[in-house]
Amino acid sequence: xxxxxxRVIKTKKNxxxxxxxxxxxxxxxxxxxxxxxxxxxxxxxxxxxxxxNVRKYxxxxxxxxxxxxxxxxxxTTKYRMMTNQQLVPNMIHLFEHVYLNKESYQFIFSxxxxxxxxxxxxxxxxxxxxxxxxxxxLDHELTDFQVAYxxxxxxxxxxxxxxxxxxxxxxxxxxxxxxxxxI
Amino acid sequence: xxxxxxRVIKTKKNxxxxxxxxxxxxxxxxxxxxxxxxxxxxxxxxxxxxxxNVRKYxxxxxxxxxxxxxxxxxxTTKYRMMTNQQLVPNMIHLFEHVYLNKESYQFIFSxxxxxxxxxxxxxxxxxxxxxxxxxxxLDHELTDFQVAYxxxxxxxxxxxxxxxxxxxxxxxxxxxxxxxxxI
DNA sequence: AAATTTATTACACAGATGTATAATAAAAAT
DNA sequence: ATTTTTATTATACATCTGTGTAATAAATTT
Numbered sequence: 001x002x003x004x005x006x007r008v009i010k011t012k013k014n015x016x017x018x019x020x021x022x023x024x025x026x027x028x029x030x031x032x033x034x035x036x037x038x039x040x041x042x043x044x045x046x047x048x049x050x051x052x053n054v055r056k057y058x059x060x061x062x063x064x065x066x067x068x069x070x071x072x073x074x075x076t077t078k079y080r081m082m083t084n085q086q087l088v089p090n091m092i093h094l095f096e097h098v099y100l101n102k103e104s105y106q107f108i109f110s111x112x113x114x115x116x117x118x119x120x121x122x123x124x125x126x127x128x129x130x131x132x133x134x135x136x137x138l139d140h141e142l143t144d145f146q147v148a149y150x151x152x153x154x155x156x157x158x159x160x161x162x163x164x165x166x167x168x169x170x171x172x173x174x175x176x177x178x179x180x181x182x183i
Numbered sequence: 184x185x186x187x188x189x190r191v192i193k194t195k196k197n198x199x200x201x202x203x204x205x206x207x208x209x210x211x212x213x214x215x216x217x218x219x220x221x222x223x224x225x226x227x228x229x230x231x232x233x234x235x236n237v238r239k240y241x242x243x244x245x246x247x248x249x250x251x252x253x254x255x256x257x258x259t260t261k262y263r264m265m266t267n268q269q270l271v272p273n274m275i276h277l278f279e280h281v282y283l284n285k286e287s288y289q290f291i292f293s294x295x296x297x298x299x300x301x302x303x304x305x306x307x308x309x310x311x312x313x314x315x316x317x318x319x320x321l322d323h324e325l326t327d328f329q330v331a332y333x334x335x336x337x338x339x340x341x342x343x344x345x346x347x348x349x350x351x352x353x354x355x356x357x358x359x360x361x362x363x364x365x366i
Numbered sequence: 367a368a369a370t371t372t373a374t375t376a377c378a379c380a381g382a383t384g385t386a387t388a389a390t391a392a393a394a395a396t
Numbered sequence: 397a398t399t400t401t402t403a404t405t406a407t408a409c410a411t412c413t414g415t416g417t418a419a420t421a422a423a424t425t426t
Contacts, residue, residue, distance in 0.1 A: 001372095
């Protein structure tokens with residue numbers, strides 16, 4: 001499959017439009033390949049030529065989010081390095097990114113979602129947190145478990161935010177993260 | 184449905200035996216209701232009279248694990264309260280419980296698993312961590328987000344342990360948790 | 367603009383899901 | 397021990413999944 005081929009691009013665009021619409025209407029687990037294809041006007045056979053199953057399709061969808069998330073977190077680290085300042089709430093861009101992509105996170109964190117998606121976040125945030133921790137704590141030797149601890153702690157706050165239906169503001173979340181980091 | 188009814192008990196027992204066997208043979212997502220029923224000698228109709236779908240069935244299975252997990256974590260807190268000692272590695276019983284139930288956790292944390300199962304752990308550990316934090320830090324006012332942070336941090340270590348295929352010993356995990364708690 | 371490549375379709379099939387209905391058999395209540 | 401209750405079964409049906417094959421049409425290459 002040539003991802004540059006106009007036909008492929010068109011197919012995937014139609015598929016994504018259908019997905020976004022269906023996500024507004026119904027639960028993740030209720031979205032069938034059949035329906036996705038009917039709505040996007042492609043045949044099921046075409047879908048299966050691209051993806052093994054629905055989960056693999058969503059993973060591609062999520063990969064796009066991860067790119068953005070990475071950029072927003074690196075923004076924070078880079079700024080700290082350049083100005084050599086201590087971390088303050090308005091330097092954090094993570095929650096801003098999450099809030100802007102609320103709808104997507106709403107389906108990723110839903111109970112019907114697949115654990116593989118969460119793992120994608122866990123793994124990516126670990127990489128980011130690790131390089132950030134290494135830059136800040138040059139003297140300490142870091143284990144993978146300390147990184148996993150910190151990375152998942154942050155994910156815990158996002159998850160809690162999701163459970164509270166994103167009621168707290170981005171600024172409030174930034175402040176809350178700071179208090180936990182200082183404990 | 185009367186859960187005490189001998190017929191129900193028999194049905195569920197047969198189902199669980201079939202599940203455990205199938206989990207050894209194949210991936211979680213590959214286990215079909217049809218197969219589960221064929222192996223346990225019950226009809227598919229009976230299965231659906233008890234559970235909405237496979238996920239709901241697993242949730243019941245996991246609930247049993249959560250009971251044990253809760254007890255092992257409370258053991259730690261209670262001992263601390265009684266002896267009024269500072270937390271030391273050999274007081275932690277959490278990882279011991281996880282290790283003993285390795286097989287179960289292996290399927291809960293697999294990529295094919297459902298995020299709902301993880302959420303069950305998240306929610307339960309939050310409750311436990313909260314009461315533990317409140318007992319220790321009587322002066323501080325706790326937000327749900329601080330609790331979520333700590334609870335998920337611990338889950339992060341378990342998750343990392345799973346990814347490393349439980350190579351580290353229970354004692355090592357206890358020590359590793361201590362270092363992260365002190366950061 | 368014509369030839370070539372290849373993504374998409376149309377159609378078909380075995381097996382799975384989820385649900386409905388009446389018949390049956392096993393347990394509980396009397 | 398008999399009656400009553402109800403969990404389980406047998407059977408059937410519409411819909412969905414995942415895959416195979418040959419025909420078609422759209423894009424790329426020449």
